[in-house]
Amino acid sequence: MMLTDGQFSDPDLAAIMGAPAQVAAMGRVEAALAQAQGRLGMIPLGAADRIAAVAGGFAPDPATLIAAAATAGIPAQAYVAALKKACDKDGAFAHYGATSQDIQDSALILQLRDALAVIEDRLTALDCELAARGDAFGAQPIPARTRFQIAAPTTLGAKIAVWRAPLLRHLARLAELRPRLLTLSLHGAAGTGAAFGADAAALRADVARQLGLASSDVPWHAARDTVAELAGWLSLVTGSLGKIGADLILLGQSEIGEISAGTGGGSSTMPQKSNPVAAEALVGIARLNAGGVGMIHGAMIHAQERDGSALAVEWQTLPDMVVRTGAGLRLALELARSLTPNPRRIARTFDADRGAMLAEAAGFYLARHMPRPDALRIVAEALRQVAANDADTLATALSRLQPGHDWAAILAPGRNTGKS
Template sequence: MSVSIFDSFLTTPDMIAVFDDAAIVQAMLRFEQALAEAQARQGMLPAQSARAIAGVCNAQLYDIPAIVSAGRRAGSLAIPLVRELTRTVALYDAEAAARVHWGSTSQDVIDTAMVLATRDALQLLDDGLHDLTGHLLQLADRHVATPVLARTLMQPAQVSSFGFKVAGWLAPLVRARARLRECAARALQLQLGGAVGTLSVMGEHGTAVAALVAADLGLKVADAAWHTQRDEWVRLGLEVAVLTGSLGKIATDISLMAQGEIAELAEPSGNGRGGSSAMPHKRNPVSAMIALAAATRTPQHAAALLASMGQQHERGLGNWQAELAEWPTLFLSAHGAVQALNDAFAGLHVDPARMLRNIDALQGLVFAEAASASLAASIGRPAAHSLLEAMSAEALASGRNLAEVLADAVRADEQLRKQVDPDALASLFDPAAAALPAQRLAQHQLQSLREQIAALNSTPFHHRTSA
């Protein structure tokens, strides 16, 4: 396929190649070859005719731009392709030329070609997620006890652990990888129904031919033609969209944590990466930028898939064609985002010291809830809450740390001195101790994710989607 310079900036050469014009035409010819060979095995045409057809099912033999141009006039790419295939076969075997595309229809060849291309696209995504989940698992393990500010509504909230945050990035990607495989197992199926889905031209041989073609192409045999029943197909596309949204969430967090005023993370630099044409000091998070751009574009393409589902009768007019045009863009964006984040996490700089400084800069206020909960056991919840409200206000007004202000308040109050252990109170303001609940949860979650990743890695994607 032809992509603009800005599209190519946001994706990868590998994914562009999957949906390239030549790749789609070759996949269409692969369908025609498999159809002829299956029909020969069923005695519907001579083996010599099948060999003649198969011998010229090579995209390099054809003027692809001319076929694409003719397809626009014909209303289907398959019509000029089949015409050129028939003409080429006739140069060698006139009888075989009469049997090209026999019993099939344009949507059969185009849909099956898109299924074959999509299988390759999903393999790229699966490989990319294999690497990305591996990077994130290592990062989470390494920083499972590293204190970091958790932020809600864009404001500092409490102390968490960076490993816990990374586990939150990792889990949706593991789920996405599994669900893409599940959806692929249902959606990557042969399309072969003939003119209206009934295989009428092939008669009693139709079902057997379909089974042989599916086996040859490594696809599932569909229960029936799905020319206008697009539910499983669209569901697969929507899973790709959800994956891209999850990648966008990770990119959002990276970009916020990489801001100069925060500086807890930094993407790899060097060799011109992330530079500015005007400001030499800048270290721009370009991987996050690519993933965010992908996530921004994706909802519109996903919505177009849903909008295209109301296809008329046994062949859609306009909506099927719209779906075909939208489909590759979902994969181009998703793979661009996956690979961009792989680049980021392969050399991500994590600054635990800066994370601690950011916690310390908040004057202990992020520990207020923990202190209130602890004091509630001694003086009751309402009194504890009121005390921490007053002490927090004083800390802000005086510029002192809440731990010091609260310790002074305890020492000044005889009743509090009797009820509150000053050492236990001081320990509540220790970032490492505050991160322990997140650390424990992260360790439990990471063990489960590690097992899920191992199970996915032990079963290659292509094996799961082959017949």
């Protein structure tokens, strides 16, 4: 437990990816393996029933497995030893022909399946919440900024649409990667399945059916591309959330204040402050997961049939990425539900700009009446006059340079937001 868990962790995802859930998932795999082997005559039916019954409810304290897991170099081996002991005389048939990596990987997939269901629900909920904010406030004109400079008018609806678009693509990507990821691992010590004999394929099919997973004839002990694909997807999701967070930080800073979201955090010594804690966490989570992708991609360099050093990197990186993604979506949902524009502050920004952000619109309007180079020269001169005289606006300057046009109406921000 860390004191920053409220920002960077999530109780639901932490429970799914935590040690007790890992132990329970390994028990499900061992139970399914024993039942399938009993049906195929690989082990006695009585032993199969006993092993399945014990594994189904076997919940050793993970703390008791830590020392053995450190010695073995893989947590599943410590679990299997404890399971065999709990099964007494039938323990000799537990884990029959399997390798610890089979159990650990298959259990991971069961955990990831549950975690992805929660993440998908939150991703869908976030999209729906942002859609509702768009319906409520989408027509609100707001300054667009490019490279941290005011550029032109847009609308809050356009900004929200940019936030939403990747979320829908992430849902589509999840549907594509799920079938590749949710695959049983059951190929024995060196990936050949030799200890399972002629019925190895039938055994895998039966265990996969029981667990609701796909089955592959090729082992993935040392081929971690689907894990890396998931890590990339998690980073894409949190990267999109980080973009939302960065926008909210900038739009909510003291001298702008055009949008508010979340309740903010106070300063220990400056009572006037309301720090954008949740939005900052979204940015932090995005950066942490981006770093995690590099670690997982490094773990794809997996020597021969199994590489403990590569696996260790994955074990220490992937669960945290999953949990952080859940935390990011939880925080983003809280921010979206309270997202509110401040029309008074937005109007103040437009007023302070004095129409300069409409320079592009003015140039294109004049280009309908004269050659474009001449139009641009006039707009440039108008901008020079605005810069030299604090009382001027682009509309008043253009009224002097090109009278006979209703420049105030032509350059009204609400009339120059395109399809936003």
